[in-house]
Amino acid sequence: MTPGFVATELIIWLNEHKIIRPGYTTLQELVSRVLSDERQRLGCILTEQLDDATIVDLDKLIERAILEPLHRKACDILPVLNISQQNLLYYASLASHGQ
Incomplete structure (x- = not known):
């Protein structure tokens, strides 16, 4: 989920509930913090749920992939x-869309 999408949806929600939206900087900081908290939450869940065998299997996928040397360099x-x-995600999305 991109920060722009979250900000847009938040503004829509605020408008629907007749709540005055915060200033741009406040909105930006709020969205950044929420997305960061969500990444941490998901990371914790994955850490708890993935056993060692699964992690080894995931590592093997990376090792076997043709792009593994490029991944290491990246x-x-x-x-x-x-x-x-945010910029990393943006560039990754460009690569995903073949641009």
Whole structure:
């Protein structure tokens, strides 16, 4: 889910409930915090639910994939780029859509 989608849906909900929407910066911070909290929540659930055997199987999928060397290189380069999670998701969506 993109931050823009969440913000749009929140604004729609606020309008439907006749609640004055917050300023842009407040809205942006709220959406960012909520999305971050949701990623953490999902990560915790996955950590609790995935047993060691499943994690090993998932790791094997990555190891067997043709793109594994590129994945490793990307993992090395991405931290150096120092771009936001939102931008990472944006670029990933472009790759997913073949643009």
